[in-house]
């Protein structure tokens with residue numbers, strides 16, 4: 041990457057050190073312009089992206105100035121040389137802003153924003169809604185609402201970055217937002233190709249409602265709860281099925297808020313109603329506008345009182361007691377433990393004598409154990425006479441283990457009427473013999489008797505007919521040959537013999 045690039049007007053821009061690097065590009069400081077930074081893409085942007093950047097920087101300066109109060113809007117395109125395609129753009133430098141998940145996540149908040157209480161979180165939610173309202177008024181759809189693009193400062197002001205992914209419209213052409221985070225994507229877009237869908241402000245309003253819920257409810261997601269059906273319920277599936285875990289239809293949808301979560305009645309009725317509208321099946325038509333959120337959050341902020349037990353706690357007036365102390369009594373963590381410490385509240389370190397004194401202050405339980413009485417009118421039976429009256433003494437173990445052989449046992453004398461030796465064992469035959477041949481039965485000799493059977497008349501007739509037929513033919517044949525030779529002339533006989 042060259043250190044010197046040119047803006048779209050031909051001005052020279054000298055790039056400074058890298059501030060941040062992401063998957064899409066690198067953000068660098070600009071020498072001589074401390075209030076601005078340059079975003080340089082890793083890969084050359086597509087012609088559509090270049091056209092979108094050109095359209096964004098071409099908006100009226102008053103409009104861009106208004107948007108830049110809450111967003112890092114592109115104000116110049118950057119080029120390697122004059123006339124070449126854009127390789128990045130210049131935007132406002134948003135220092136001292138952190139990703140908003142560091143604010144709403146209780147664990148990270150103790151580190152990044154240790155002094156922030158519920159009042160500040162309400163203020164951040166209100167400012168977030170106001171930023172959305174500004175962008176929507178100028179026809180901008182954020183599209184990719186997520187916990188990293190929305191940034192927050194120590195003063196709870198909001199800045200939205202990655203503006204080059206916003207959806208804008210220039211004349212008749214719509215430059216879409218091609219990306220999105222599923223947990224901030226509305227039900228009607230879940231599982232769909234975002235590249236092929238034109239977003240609306242109503243889609244942004246779902247992401248805004250999720251963001252405000254995160255801020256007010258200690259980082260909980262409105263669709264992440266205890267699923268009472270079989271298997272696990274992914275957040276994306278719950279969003280698609282409108283399974284709002286805190287809503288009026290949560291029980292019907294087999295959902296419950298997770299344990300130790302902030303009860304929904306800790307919010308004002310206006311906020312509860314807005315969340316219900318934002319996450320119900322009817323929300324696909326119209327969700328609460330950012331201005332409605334601003335109004336409801338402004339009202340809610342005014343009702344917050346400081347807890348007398350813990351300086352870090354703020355609770356709404358309509359509850360009449362501190363919701364955070366109530367949660368802690370139910371074994372929930374102190375979500376604002378760092379705030380009390382920051383305000384100088386005494387924090388008990390582990391001191392055994394102090395802990396023991398606190399244990400001593402615990403009241404003993406009022407219930408006492410008393411042994412049940414024996415039933416009256418009961419008389420014991422006498423001990424059976426056939427049983428020993430004492431338990432036999434336990435055999436004593438040998439004191440030491442010795443290797444000596446035990447003495448030989450002493451047997452009684454052999455009875456005189458028994459043989460003194462075992463009978464001899466029968467001797468088995470040394471050679472195995474085959475069993476004798478069975479005797480041959482004397483059968484009478486077979487005598488063949490031949491009987492001469494006289495042929496039947498049919499057989500005789502069948503024999504005589506061919507004989508009687510063949511005999512005259514033989515005689516006639518002989519006579520023909522003999523007579524011809526005797527009666528013919530010698531030459532003719534010779535010829536006939538040939």
Ligand SMILES: [Zn+2]
Pocket residue numbers: 347348349350353362363364365366
């Ligand atoms: Zn409290």
